Amino acid sequence: MPTVSSEELATAAGVNSAKLRKDFSYLGSYGTRGVGYDVEYLVYQISRELGLTQDxxxxxxxxxxxxxxxxxxxxxxxxxxxxxxxxxxxxxxxxxxxxxxxxxxxxxxxxxxxxxxxxxxxxxxxxxxxxxxxxxxxxxxxxxxxxxxxxxxxxxxxxxxxKVDLSIELQILAFHEQRKAGEDSASAAATASAARSGAGGVRSSASRKGPDGDVPAVMPA
Amino acid sequence: MPTVSSEELATAAGVNSAKLRKDFSYLGSYGTRGVGYDVEYLVYQISRELGLTQDxxxxxxxxxxxxxxxxxxxxxxxxxxxxxxxxxxxxxxxxxxxxxxxxxxxxxxxxxxxxxxxxxxxxxxxxxxxxxxxxxxxxxxxxxxxxxxxxxxxxxxxxxxxKVDLSIELQILAFHEQRKAGEDSASAAATASAARSGAGGVRSSASRKGPDGDVPAVMPA
DNA sequence: CCATCTTTGTGCACGCGTTCACAAAGGCAT
DNA sequence: ATGCCTTTGTGAACGCGTGCACAAAGATGG
The missing domain is CATH 3.40.50.720 (NAD(P)-binding Rossmann-like Domain)
Known part of the structure; x- marks a missing residue:
């Protein structure tokens, strides 16, 4: 039975193994201590949870x-x-x-x-x-x-x-590209926040009250 | 001079006004107390910071x-x-x-x-x-x-x-769609984590060591 | 020129997600 | 059957972002 450990998966995915185990634990206890996770069974469980098995x-x-x-x-x-x-x-x-x-x-x-x-x-x-x-x-x-x-x-x-905006990803690249060149303290300080916002999922929902912009409303069109 | 308050912008964008002000503060102090932000100047500053003024x-x-x-x-x-x-x-x-x-x-x-x-x-x-x-x-x-x-x-x-995966957004929709129908405790518990991962930006970087998947490595192709 | 009102900028605390660290559990060799 | 080794599952602590609340600042009217 082919198995895989949380450590292997975490390394491959570039995340922390504890986080990965904790995430998996929300789906149930599908692992075997001392061995790891049964690959085939794990794939099926995740697929099912994500709705991939459905048409x-x-x-x-x-x-x-x-x-x-x-x-x-x-x-x-x-x-x-x-x-x-x-x-x-x-x-x-x-x-x-x-x-x-x-x-x-x-x-x-x-x-x-x-x-x-x-x-x-x-x-x-x-x-x-x-x-x-x-x-x-x-x-x-x-x-x-x-x-x-x-x-x-x-x-x-x-x-x-x-909403999928094909230019947002490009804009994020340009933002980082800009920072590769000239760095000043203001840009550096703003990066953490701005980069995070940019990387965030682009979504809107009916639960939001006003005209919901995925980019700040002040952004030039 | 047309101005706008952090409260107005926050309402329009569906975010907290304090967060918005704090974010703006990273770019400098462009607001005027008791008045708000000069729209034109603010637009320019944000555009410049994001690299929109550049070609x-x-x-x-x-x-x-x-x-x-x-x-x-x-x-x-x-x-x-x-x-x-x-x-x-x-x-x-x-x-x-x-x-x-x-x-x-x-x-x-x-x-x-x-x-x-x-x-x-x-x-x-x-x-x-x-x-x-x-x-x-x-x-x-x-x-x-x-x-x-x-x-x-x-x-x-x-x-x-x-990396832009055109099907990921669709998959996130299907995930929520699935939850609209049958809810069981496992799905509900997993939602917070899974939805967050799904909504996260799709990115890869040379700084990551292994083959970096934006979806779990165990996801079926 | 002073009082008052509005709105910014930010220290501080709360809440949440991530990470650490370890006990429990199961396999495997002797 | 027993003991050791590996890996899971998770309680607890840490760190960080978000939101609250307020002092400072500037405008405005008397």
């Missing part, structure tokens, strides 16, 4: 370059996601195959959602269409939305929205 | 769907980034305009980097080509890399790599 049908709305890139992205299937449909507002796109799936028109959105029991939607439309698409997805029964459009979406209570 | 030439390597999406992404220019060149290995792509720029062949990579003083590179190639492209970028003088390919890149000390 998650998702729809991608907005089949531009980004939407097509997402449709072709192989990482989804292995993580338990199944692209149920690709949806676009352009009638010229309808029926055209992308990543092996025919693009469906926006008119069919509600039917697709309910027919496939979709609860997760991906928005890859231009900013202008995002809110409208979001509203329709929510009305059709979607309760989790991944938003690639550069807009803050407002959703009713109980709906989760995560 | 960052970047190259995008791998002009597939994702590369094209990035090239067309408007958010870069407004954040101080300038796409210096689009590079692809396919000779058939060479010269073809994407987002107003002619695609250049990989052979020109080194020349483009040095001619434009590029220090930040974006990799949007298939996984198989990523490490090779990375090595050439680094050799040519790039010191910060944004990696969209599903591979962990190894780089020499001093080079920053940030």
């Amino acid at each position: 998650w049908p998702v729809v991608i709305v907005g089949i531009g370059n980004l939407g097509a890139a997402l449709a072709n992205y192989g990482g989804f299937a292995s993580r338990g996601f199944r692209v149920a449909a690709l949806i676009d507002a352009d009638p010229a796109m309808a029926g055209k195959p992308v990543a092996g799936l025919p693009v469906r028109h926006t008119d069919e959105l509600e039917a697709i959602i309910s027919d496939n029991g979709v609860s997760i939607g991906v928005i890859a439309t231009p900013a202008g269409a995002a809110q409208q698409v979001c509203d329709r997805l929510v009305a059709a029964g979607v309760t989790s939305i991944l938003n690639f459009a550069p807009t803050v979406l407002s959703v009713p209570e109980g709906v989760d929205v995560r | 960052w030439p970047v190259v995008i390597v791998g002009i597939g769907n994702l590369g094209a999406a990035l090239a067309n992404y408007g958010g870069f220019a407004s954040r101080g980034f300038r796409v210096a060149a689009l590079i692809d290995a396919d000779p058939a792509m060479a010269g073809k305009p994407v987002a107003g720029l002619p695609v250049r062949h990989t052979d020109e990579l080194e020349a483009i980097i040095s001619d434009n003083g590029v220090s930040i590179g974006v990799i949007a190639t298939p996984a198989g080509a990523a490490q090779q492209v990375c090595d050439r970028l680094v050799a040519a003088g790039v010191t910060s890399i944004l990696n969209f390919a599903p591979t962990v890149l190894s780089v020499p000390e001093g080079v920053d790599v940030r």
Whole structure:
């Protein structure tokens, strides 16, 4: 039986072994003292806890370059996601195959959602269409939305929205790049806080009251 | 002079006003007691500290769907980034305009980097080509890399790599979605820790010793 | 010029996550 | 069967970030 110790895993992941053991302990006691963790069993338990063993049908709305890139992205299937449909507002796109799936028109959105029991939607439309698409997805029964459009979406209570800003990571790199060059005390002092904020997950939630910015509201557009 | 108080900003951003003031204080004392912060001046100071006032030439390597999406992404220019060149290995792509720029062949990579003083590179190639492209970028003088390919890149000390996994955000949504349905005590206990890890920034650094996974090493591929 | 009001900047305390350190547990060799 | 060795699981301490609360500072009105 292939096993692995918390120390090996911790070294490989670059974290503390005690933290790793404590995290695992929240899932139950799957380890064997003096031996370690049964790899296969551990993988299964973590996968199950994370929902990787479940089948998650998702729809991608907005089949531009980004939407097509997402449709072709192989990482989804292995993580338990199944692209149920690709949806676009352009009638010229309808029926055209992308990543092996025919693009469906926006008119069919509600039917697709309910027919496939979709609860997760991906928005890859231009900013202008995002809110409208979001509203329709929510009305059709979607309760989790991944938003690639550069807009803050407002959703009713109980709906989760995560916003992905492709330029934020680049901005973090530039910030560090800047510090590699000229260092002054002010920059150094600010780093800890700023870097942390930057590295934090980008998320928004209906529970927040105001227009929730992932970057400070004072940031120039 | 238009001003804004820490309280207003905090409410808009959904954070604590004391934290916001403390963060600003690391950049210096730019506020006026009894009045607030001069909006224009504050914006400038933050922009400068974050490197937004600087011009960052970047190259995008791998002009597939994702590369094209990035090239067309408007958010870069407004954040101080300038796409210096689009590079692809396919000779058939060479010269073809994407987002107003002619695609250049990989052979020109080194020349483009040095001619434009590029220090930040974006990799949007298939996984198989990523490490090779990375090595050439680094050799040519790039010191910060944004990696969209599903591979962990190894780089020499001093080079920053940030990895963007488009499926991670989706996975976090699915995790919460799963918890909306059936709740058991184990899931609830694990949530705090797991959600935090999931929300954390995806990053890797040359300072880490081993093959650094942003997801646990035991995660199924 | 003084009083009052507003808002900043920050010392301090609380809470939480991380890490240390060790007892308990299980395997394995003799 | 017994003792030793390895590794887990976790109680406790440490460190750090966040939030509270207030003194200092500046504006504003009388």
